[in-house]
Amino acid sequence: MSTEAEEWGKQLRLAGYKLTRQRRAVLAVIAAGETHLSPAEVYDQARIACPDLGLTTVYRTLEILSELGLVRRVHLEKGCHSFASASGGHSHHLICNKCGEVIEFEGCDLSPLLERVAQRTGFVIEAHWLELFGTCPACQRVSENSPQRHQDTKK
Amino acid sequence: MSTEAEEWGKQLRLAGYKLTRQRRAVLAVIAAGETHLSPAEVYDQARIACPDLGLTTVYRTLEILSELGLVRRVHLEKGCHSFASASGGHSHHLICNKCGEVIEFEGCDLSPLLERVAQRTGFVIEAHWLELFGTCPACQRVSENSPQRHQDTKK
DNA sequence: ATGTAATTGAAAATACTTTTCAATTAGATT
DNA sequence: AATCTAATTGAAAAGTATTTTCAATTACAT
Numbered sequence: 001m002s003t004e005a006e007e008w009g010k011q012l013r014l015a016g017y018k019l020t021r022q023r024r025a026v027l028a029v030i031a032a033g034e035t036h037l038s039p040a041e042v043y044d045q046a047r048i049a050c051p052d053l054g055l056t057t058v059y060r061t062l063e064i065l066s067e068l069g070l071v072r073r074v075h076l077e078k079g080c081h082s083f084a085s086a087s088g089g090h091s092h093h094l095i096c097n098k099c100g101e102v103i104e105f106e107g108c109d110l111s112p113l114l115e116r117v118a119q120r121t122g123f124v125i126e127a128h129w130l131e132l133f134g135t136c137p138a139c140q141r142v143s144e145n146s147p148q149r150h151q152d153t154k155k
Numbered sequence: 156m157s158t159e160a161e162e163w164g165k166q167l168r169l170a171g172y173k174l175t176r177q178r179r180a181v182l183a184v185i186a187a188g189e190t191h192l193s194p195a196e197v198y199d200q201a202r203i204a205c206p207d208l209g210l211t212t213v214y215r216t217l218e219i220l221s222e223l224g225l226v227r228r229v230h231l232e233k234g235c236h237s238f239a240s241a242s243g244g245h246s247h248h249l250i251c252n253k254c255g256e257v258i259e260f261e262g263c264d265l266s267p268l269l270e271r272v273a274q275r276t277g278f279v280i281e282a283h284w285l286e287l288f289g290t291c292p293a294c295q296r297v298s299e300n301s302p303q304r305h306q307d308t309k310k
Numbered sequence: 311a312t313g314t315a316a317t318t319g320a321a322a323a324t325a326c327t328t329t330t331c332a333a334t335t336a337g338a339t340t
Numbered sequence: 341a342a343t344c345t346a347a348t349t350g351a352a353a354a355g356t357a358t359t360t361t362c363a364a365t366t367a368c369a370t
Contacts, residue, residue, distance in 0.1 A: 018316060018367050039357085054319040059358065075284075080235040081357075094278055105272050110265075114287065117260050122292035123249055129230075131284045132269065137277035173336050173347060194327085209350040214327065236326080 004087065005031035008070050015068055025050035026061040035100035036074040036082035074102060075131060094132040098139035105132075159240065160186035163225050170223055180205035181216040190255035191229040191237035229257060230286060247284075251291035260287075 005027040009019050017023070025046040030037060037045070043058045062083055065071035072086035074093060084093060084102040091104040114125050160182040164174050172178070180201040185192060192200070198213045217238055220226035227241035229248060239248060239257040246259040263285055273280050 016316095020317065020367070022318070052319080056319065056359080057317080060317085075230045075235060080230060094272060094276060094280075096278070097281065103276055103278070105276070107271075108268055110268075113263055113265075116262075117249060117287060118289075121249060121258055121260070122295075123251070123258070123287075123289040124295060125249075125287050125289040126252065127288040129286045129288070132272060132278075132280050133282040133284070134273075134278040134280040140277075140279060171347095175336070175348065177349070207350080211328080211350065212348080215348085 004085065008065070011068055011070065012064065015064075017064060022046075022050055022053050022057045023061050023064075025053055026058055027065075030062075030065070030071060030083060030085055033085070034102065036076075036084040036095065036102050038081045038083075042083070092130045092132070094134065096136035096139055097133050098135055098142075101136045101138075103136075159242065163220070166223055166225065167219065170219075172219060177201075177205055177208050177212045178216050180208055181213055182220075185217075185220070185226060185238065185240055188240075189257065191231075191239040191250065191257050193236045193238075197238070247286060249287040249289065251294055252288050253290055253294035253297075256291045256293075258291075 005024070008027045008031060009024065012023065012027075013019055026042060028049065029042050029045045033045075039055065039058050039062060042062070043053065043055050046058065047053050062071060066073065066083070069086060071083045072093070073080055074082045074084050074095060076082070076095070082100075086093075086104065089106065091106045092108060094103045094105055095101070108130055110128055110130070114128065117123070118125050160179070163182045163186060164179065167178065167182075168174055181197060183204065184197050184200045188200075194210065194213050194217060197217070198208065198210050201213065202208050217226060221228065221238070224241060226238045227248070228235055229237045229239050229250060231237070231250070241248075241259065244261065246261045247263055249258045249260055250256070265283055265285070269280050269283065272278070
């Protein structure tokens with residue numbers, strides 16, 4: 001199990017949750033995954049290590065991880081069913097349109113923008129939410145006919 | 156019918172769609188609405204003017220409007236089922252956490268940020284997506300006990 | 311080892327969205 | 341104004357995603 005998954009396990013315990021075999025399997029999958037994963041994808045992958053895992057538990061575990069801020073929903077044009085790790089703190093996601101790889105980045109200095117919008121609209125701005133989309137280095141190198149994950153997953 | 160809805164009607168015709176009674180009703184509701192609305196909410200409101208409207212048609216019309224860029228899905232923590240008008244061009248949404256009011260704003264200059272992230276990650280960045288959340292002027296004035304729309308809609 | 315509340319999976323229920331299809335209709339053509 | 345035709349419609353069915361229920365199991369404090 002990766003270090004990140006171990007760390008998450010501790011956090012779960014700290015928050016008063018039991019660290020079950022099923023939860024371990026789910027943690028391991030998302031912590032290891034470099035792409036965004038839907039509950040069904042997490043289910044499929046986690047069942048390799050834990051065959052009696054139920055889909056319900058995947059949903060429940062994802063909810064806990066979200067609540068603890070360890071995982072965040074990734075919002076795409078196609079739908080908002082996927083999750084990616086969000087290792088604490090304030091960060092945003094950079095997502096590869098081709099393979100689905102997700103990278104976190106921090107240090108978004110939007111203060112001037114936020115202030116300008118606040119002044120113009122009279123809103124008190126409480127949160128912001130930024131996602132970037134593009135092509136990752138690996139997919140840039142790949143010719144257009146090569147197999148790539150996550151594009152056209154659904155017809 | 157508001158001017159915006161009339162304009163949208165023209166755009167539909169231009170794109171080769173027929174301007175039916177049902178579509179008019181849907182356009183009118185979203186163009187007039189200052190908040191984000193789910194398909195079911197659009198359905199309820201549009202049926203006042205057009206009682207034989209079907210929910211299916213609401214979905215179909217929202218899809219057309221999205222495709223033409225006149226409407227955009229609003230992504231919230233709670234879910235991503237709502238839509239708000241997006242009067243053309245590149246713009247982002249500022250959303251009131253209390254009443255659900257949606258305001259569009261433009262002129263997000265993220266170029267320095269985007270460039271920095273691109274350099275650090277090697278990604279070619281193709282699109283970005285920004286949403287701001289806060290409290291609108293009206294809801295700021297309202298005391299905490301007053302009725303407010305859209306908060307706690309679902310339990 | 312034991313006790314107990316949290317957790318589990320399966321099934322049912324609920325929610326959301328799309329597809330199918332025969333009937334209707336917008337709008338072009340006469 | 342009447343006619344034509346392909347686009348559009350709503351209802352029902354199907355499909356997909358998610359949550360709830362509940363009896364059985366299990367983590368882990370004692």
